[in-house]
Amino acid sequence: MAAQLIDGNALARQVRAEVATQVQALKAQGVVPALAVLLVGDDPASQVYVKHKVADCEGVGMRSILERLPASLSQETLLARIRELNVDATVHGILVQLPLPAQIDASQVIATISPAKDVDCFHVASVGALMVGLPGFKPCTPHGCMRMLQSAGVDPRGKHAVVVGRSNIVGKPMAMLLLQASATVTVCHSATPDLAAMTRQADILVAAVGKRNMITADMVKPGAVVIDVGMNRDTAGKLCGDVDFEGVREVAGWITPVPGGVGPMTRAMLLVNTMQAAQASLH
Numbered sequence: 001m002a003a004q005l006i007d008g009n010a011l012a013r014q015v016r017a018e019v020a021t022q023v024q025a026l027k028a029q030g031v032v033p034a035l036a037v038l039l040v041g042d043d044p045a046s047q048v049y050v051k052h053k054v055a056d057c058e059g060v061g062m063r064s065i066l067e068r069l070p071a072s073l074s075q076e077t078l079l080a081r082i083r084e085l086n087v088d089a090t091v092h093g094i095l096v097q098l099p100l101p102a103q104i105d106a107s108q109v110i111a112t113i114s115p116a117k118d119v120d121c122f123h124v125a126s127v128g129a130l131m132v133g134l135p136g137f138k139p140c141t142p143h144g145c146m147r148m149l150q151s152a153g154v155d156p157r158g159k160h161a162v163v164v165g166r167s168n169i170v171g172k173p174m175a176m177l178l179l180q181a182s183a184t185v186t187v188c189h190s191a192t193p194d195l196a197a198m199t200r201q202a203d204i205l206v207a208a209v210g211k212r213n214m215i216t217a218d219m220v221k222p223g224a225v226v227i228d229v230g231m232n233r234d235t236a237g238k239l240c241g242d243v244d245f246e247g248v249r250e251v252a253g254w255i256t257p258v259p260g261g262v263g264p265m266t267r268a269m270l271l272v273n274t275m276q277a278a279q280a281s282l283h
């Protein structure tokens with residue numbers, strides 16, 4: 001029997017509706033949740049991402065402040081702008097779209113964003129809070145994946161979760177959230193000798209590599225939940241994930257599609273974080 005689909009579009013719609021209700025409640029208290037998005041330069045993919053983020057904010061009634069800054073911008077000018085936004089009480093979230101031009105050190109930029117407004121959850125203080133289980137933002141992509149598991153009624157407790165990929169924005173925080181949910185977690189990466197032997201043990205398999213058809217049906221335990229974070233293009237230029245969807249869906253119990261899976265959930269969780277920041281500003 002083919003796997004059941006975890007529909008990221010439908011779930012993201014639900015999350016956005018929840019956020020929209022919370023936005024109305026905050027507005028009634030005189031607070032308009034606001035996200036500042038800084039785009040430096042004119043990277044085509046970044047332009048698209050930023051456009052979506054702005055539209056998403058508007059869709060739930062939040063304010064978005066899009067600042068398009070020249071590619072030649074100096075690091076100091078960018079940091080100065082971030083410092084202004086840090087102390088602007090009408091702005092609750094600050095997001096600097098990555099990648100940044102070569103003259104700007106992204107780690108300095110991230111370090112300058114106030115942790116209270118770090119809705120991407122990239123600041124070391126946010127990452128540290130996540131690591132030790134203190135309250136704070138959760139990074140959008142892994143948080144979206146956890147919400148997808150929840151929607152499928154999958155409790156990670158006692159399950160073996162295998163995360164393929166160990167990046168700071170996906171693999172590592174994904175492993176941390178699964179661990180916090182009491183899964184037994186294995187993290188695989190490019191130096192893992194027998195990847196298939198690892199993935200075949202997974203009750204929950206998260207693929208976050210960036211290689212098309214990386215995960216094939218023979219690498220998946222029957223009935224497993226397969227979360228595909230990858231975003232790649234096939235030979236026809238069509239968006240696809242890391243998982244061989246057609247093959248794996250015959251083996252897995254649950255599967256997320258690409259497109260229409262983790263991507264829309266990542267966007268929705270940014271709204272959740274901005275909402276969280278705005279709510280926290282009341283206290």
Ligand code: NDP
Nearest residue numbers: 141165166167170189190208209210229230231262263266
């Ligand atoms: P990175 O390139 O930062 O990390 C990729 C990871 O995959 C690395 O840890 C790398 O290992 C590992 N890897 C590479 N080759 C292999 C291999 N042969 N076997 C096992 N592991 C391997 O990517 P990101 O984490 O930023 O993103 C991963 C994918 O997710 C990309 O396709 C990206 O576009 C997508 N993405 C999707 C999002 C969404 O909203 N849907 C959001 C963010 C990312 P090592 O560390 O050893 O090099």
